[in-house]
Amino acid sequence: MIKSDSHVHTAFSTDSQSPMESMLLRGIELGFSSVCFTDHMDYDFPSETDEPEFLLDVESYFNELNRLSGKYTNIKVRKGIELGLKENIIGECRDIVKKYPFDFVICSTHLVDNMDPYNERYWEYGDESERIRHYYETTLDNIKMGVDFDVYGHIDYIIRYTPYMKKVRAEGRIDEEYMMKHLSKSMDVIEEILKVLIHNGKGIEINTGGFKYGLGHPNPNEKVLKLYRELGGEIITVGSDAHEPKHLGYDFNKVPEILGSCGFRYYTEFTGRKPDMKVV
Ligand SMILES: [Zn+2]
Numbered sequence: 001m002i003k004s005d006s007h008v009h010t011a012f013s014t015d016s017q018s019p020m021e022s023m024l025l026r027g028i029e030l031g032f033s034s035v036c037f038t039d040h041m042d043y044d045f046p047s048e049t050d051e052p053e054f055l056l057d058v059e060s061y062f063n064e065l066n067r068l069s070g071k072y073t074n075i076k077v078r079k080g081i082e083l084g085l086k087e088n089i090i091g092e093c094r095d096i097v098k099k100y101p102f103d104f105v106i107c108s109t110h111l112v113d114n115m116d117p118y119n120e121r122y123w124e125y126g127d128e129s130e131r132i133r134h135y136y137e138t139t140l141d142n143i144k145m146g147v148d149f150d151v152y153g154h155i156d157y158i159i160r161y162t163p164y165m166k167k168v169r170a171e172g173r174i175d176e177e178y179m180m181k182h183l184s185k186s187m188d189v190i191e192e193i194l195k196v197l198i199h200n201g202k203g204i205e206i207n208t209g210g211f212k213y214g215l216g217h218p219n220p221n222e223k224v225l226k227l228y229r230e231l232g233g234e235i236i237t238v239g240s241d242a243h244e245p246k247h248l249g250y251d252f253n254k255v256p257e258i259l260g261s262c263g264f265r266y267y268t269e270f271t272g273r274k275p276d277m278k279v280v
């Protein structure tokens, strides 16, 4: 069993109300050996309110991480971050990673052309398949910008938010054909993303949030996980992307089989930015 969650949000992220301690207590309840907190830092996020969104208060964040790691000795608190990349904030992203003693750094594409694909506006600029492809092309640009990260987060995240998928998910259905069609239409770009990651010694994650969002798959899809492995990729972390205690370790019981069928004998946990390979 996988006993550590490497992608976890707390109230330090704009989109979570859960105290860090409540997430950690859930980890203890599940018998986890560690929890890696990866709260959001999305510099220059286009906020829809007067308040800035997704700006992490890094000093307070580390204070709480340190307090909890002193308080609980039966679970390890790993100190991570999920950095949302985009072109105009690369300097800030490079700096924060250098400045703080993170155990683990996830970089992700949350914005494309400064638009959140979660919002309908993103989809007004072309047909669905072009907009999906554009997300991957943006990710390819992002990973080449020289930010020092460990893994790239939820590579096929875009599929959660296409107008069609939102409708299908709301109806509680899964449209496998649609997902596979759009995945194969962008597979050449995804392959290039994976090749660059592998060349740079970077990993990917298996994000079980995909199951929570009703995709019937993790993010990225098994096809992408398998291709990463076939191309020579070895570093894969396991995270739920939980924003509430009840989602910590979400569907982790499905992960060993997926990893095995995609050719992975190990998964990875990062401490002090160093990969530690664990047998699946
Ligand atoms: Zn994310």
Ligand SMILES: [Zn+2]
Residues within 6 Å of the ligand: 007, 009, 082, 241
């Ligand atoms: Zn996340």
